[in-house]
Amino acid sequence: MIDTARMAATATPALPTLLRLLADGTRLRMLALLRREELTVGELARALGLAQSRVSNHLRQLREIGLLFERHVGKHTHLKLAGRGNDLIGRVWSALEESLADMPEHAADLARLDGVLAERQRGADFFDRVAGDYDKLAVRFSSGQARQRTAAHLAAARGLTVADLGCGTGYMTQPLVGLVERVVCVDRSEAMLEQARERLADSGLDLEFRVGDLDLLPIADGEVDALVAGMVLHHLADLEHAFTEMRRVVRPGGRAVVLELFPHTQTWIHEALGDRFLGIAPTDVTRAMERSGFVNVVIDAVEDRYEPVGPGGESASLPLYLVRGERPPEPV
Ligand SMILES: C[S@@+](CC[C@H](N)C(=O)[O-])C[C@H]1O[C@@H](n2cnc3c(N)ncnc32)[C@H](O)[C@@H]1O
Structure with a gap:
């Protein structure tokens, strides 16, 4: 994994x-949040309630100031405020810093930031908590055909290396036995990885087994020949960002296959399955894949259904689909 840190500006x-x-309301709002918390660009955009492209444009300008500290992991950037000395920027910043909280948007930004951080935490905690019991929640699904279809x-990757993203307890890895040689299993929950192990x-x-996030995969550029991501997209805040990351780690010409649930109305699943x-x-998935640079993106039907059972005896039978696409081959 590539992890480099640097100040975002030099001169x-x-x-x-x-x-x-500095004389821009959006840029000041960004600085006010980054003063509190290291955030990815996606998290910052969500906390501000703005499109990521707009935030990226402002970040480009802020780079000239040298107030940001950037940590690069793969292609992704984590941002926080750099400590300042007594130079010109440091002096201007000290005069300004305390007044950022007076901006009219600040309270709403902070409330959204709390939501983003709580989401980050909730997502991370849920599977750590349920790992030992996860197979009871999903037991009926484990015997279905969906993962074999995925x-x-x-098959084209026989003998090669595949990443299983959001591998959980390893349901999706198991059907890869006999098809591929090496699997890099990634999940942000260590407890789920332990069950998979x-x-x-x-x-x-x-x-x-690698602990890591789909937002920031612990996989080098082009390291794997193909990847699968089973039942994990509905946990992600930003699909396009995740697919951009997937495209980075799969080699040119390599394939990505995702297994996902059709939209449904079983609200108890928020709580029971996190x-x-x-x-x-499916069209949101294909659009995000295509925007991230995958080609030959195809939706496939899956016969069997996801049949989770909740702790209170709730149950559902939900239809699934597959989407597959390819990273374009390198031009010769
Ligand atoms: C519903 S389980 C699916 C497990 C497995 N792929 C399967 O098909 O049974 C979702 C898994 O994705 C993991 N996960 C959720 N969000 C993630 C993220 N942003 N990065 C990495 N793993 C994540 C969870 O920890 C959990 O183990």
């Missing part, structure tokens, strides 16, 4: 340039 701008760059799309101990696969979204429209 100190002249005072008029510095003041011009795995079958990787146990389940797959005798699988004969060459396995590697799902952020109640399914996702």
Whole structure:
């Protein structure tokens, strides 16, 4: 994994340039949030209630000031405020910093920031908490054909390395036995990875378990020949961002296959299974994949259904679909 940190600017701008760059409400709101918390660009955009592209434009300008500290992991950027000394920027910043809280949008920004941080925490905690019991929640699903269908799309990757993203307890990894040689299992819950490790101990696969987020995959550029992501997209805040990351880690010409739920109305699943979204429209998935640079994107039907059972005896039978696409081959 590539992890580099650097100050986002080098040269100190002249005072008029510095003041011009600071004299923008959105940029000040960004600085006010980054003063409190290190955030990814996506998290910052959600906390501000703005499109990521707009936030990225402002960030480009803020880079000239040298107030930001950036940590790069793969292609992604985590941002926070850099400590300042007694240089021009430091002095201007000290005079300004305390007044940021007076901006009219600040209270709403902070409330959204709390939501973003709570979401980050909730998502991370849920699977750690339920890991030991997860297979009871999803037991009926484990015997279905959906994952075999997903795995079958990787037949072209025989003998090669596949990433299983959001691998959970390893249900999606299991059908890869005999099809591929090596699997890099990624999940942000260590407890789920531990269950997967146990389940797959005798699988004969060459396995590697890595703790990490789909927002910021712990996989090098082009490291895997293909990837699967089973039942994890509905946990993600930003689909396009996740697919951009997937495209980065799969080699040119490599394939991505995702298994997902159609939109549904079983609200108890939010609580019982920690799902952020109640399914996702297949066209939202294809659009995000195509925008992230995947080609030959195709939706496939799946016969069997997802049949979770809640702790209070709730149950549902929900239809599923597959989407597959390819990273374009490198031009020769
Ligand atoms: C519903 S389980 C699916 C597990 C497995 N892929 C399957 O098909 O059974 C979702 C898994 O995705 C993981 N997960 C959710 N959001 C994630 C994220 N942003 N990054 C990495 N893993 C995530 C959870 O920890 C959980 O283990």
